[in-house]
Amino acid sequence: MAMIEFQDVQKYYGNFHALKDINLKIEAGETVVLIGPSGSGKSTLIRTVNGLEPIQEGKLIVNGQDLANKKTDPNRIRKNVGMVFQHFNLYANKTVLENIMLAPRIVLKRPEQENKETAMQLLDQVGLRSQANKLPAQLSGGQQQRIAIARSLAMKPKCLLFDEPTSALDPEMIDDVLNVMKEIAQDSDMTMLVVTHEMGFAREVANRVIFMDDGRILEDDTSEKFFNGEPSNERARQFLGKIITH
Numbered sequence: 001m002a003m004i005e006f007q008d009v010q011k012y013y014g015n016f017h018a019l020k021d022i023n024l025k026i027e028a029g030e031t032v033v034l035i036g037p038s039g040s041g042k043s044t045l046i047r048t049v050n051g052l053e054p055i056q057e058g059k060l061i062v063n064g065q066d067l068a069n070k071k072t073d074p075n076r077i078r079k080n081v082g083m084v085f086q087h088f089n090l091y092a093n094k095t096v097l098e099n100i101m102l103a104p105r106i107v108l109k110r111p112e113q114e115n116k117e118t119a120m121q122l123l124d125q126v127g128l129r130s131q132a133n134k135l136p137a138q139l140s141g142g143q144q145q146r147i148a149i150a151r152s153l154a155m156k157p158k159c160l161l162f163d164e165p166t167s168a169l170d171p172e173m174i175d176d177v178l179n180v181m182k183e184i185a186q187d188s189d190m191t192m193l194v195v196t197h198e199m200g201f202a203r204e205v206a207n208r209v210i211f212m213d214d215g216r217i218l219e220d221d222t223s224e225k226f227f228n229g230e231p232s233n234e235r236a237r238q239f240l241g242k243i244i245t246h
């Protein structure tokens with residue numbers, strides 16, 4: 001069974017039709033990059049996957065559960081589906097270590113010693129062990145985002161969603177975050193769905209590239225075909241031309 005499956009999904013904000021006829025299947029272990037112009041529905045789509053935005057029509061099956069079914073508890077989905085946001089969303093008054101240990105302690109009831117060991121291993125993985133006792137505000141944006149990724153990984157999710165994880169960062173911080181994401185994609189069997197404008201990452205790391213415009217998926221290709229061939233959709237071609245020349 002696919003990790004994520006949209007079947008004829010429609011999403012409205014009031015009268016505004018934000019996601020139109022979405023059909024999409026993402027298999028476990030895939031790394032999929034979602035691109036498209038501002039306002040095309042990328043964030044909305046990714047936020048439906050862990051129930052942050054409800055859908056109005058269709059089926060959305062994530063890790064075997066249908067989010068369109070009112071009986072499905074989004075918290076059960078979120079145990080297995082982590083999310084990394086543009087603005088990190090760390091707890092400002094808790095240390096780095098506490099940020100990472102909090103959800104496993106409360107949600108998974110992970111024993112304290114094991115929880116701490118896992119958190120320290122994750123800090124090693126993102127290169128920030130020495131920052132364990134700092135508060136988020138004492139770190140750079142790039143460091144905070146790597147902590148946010150470690151925090152998501154601490155729940156041992158099957159799937160990670162990234163919503164423009166580098167777009168709030170100074171250019172010199174971006175590669176550190178992308179490198180952590182690349183390692184996760186290459187060294188684990190995590191399913192990753194990433195909204196990003198970083199085409200180098202898309203080209204190098206993604207299996208698939210999905211192009212959205214005006215609430216619709218207009219192109220869904222292997223990254224090889226998307227970047228080396230030509231997207232068959234005219235708007236996708238124009239978009240690609242613009243971002244690669246700028």
Ligand SMILES: Nc1ncnc2c1ncn2[C@@H]1O[C@H](COP(=O)(O)OP(=O)(O)OP(=O)(O)O)[C@@H](O)[C@H]1O
Nearest residue numbers: 013014016018036037038039040041042043044045
């Ligand atoms: N909470 C909301 N209420 C009403 N309209 C919304 C809401 N969130 C998003 N929208 C609208 O839905 C459309 C899609 O927005 P979304 O944020 O998903 O696009 P996006 O492709 O992620 O854009 P960007 O690249 O600028 O972040 C936009 O027209 C936006 O104004």
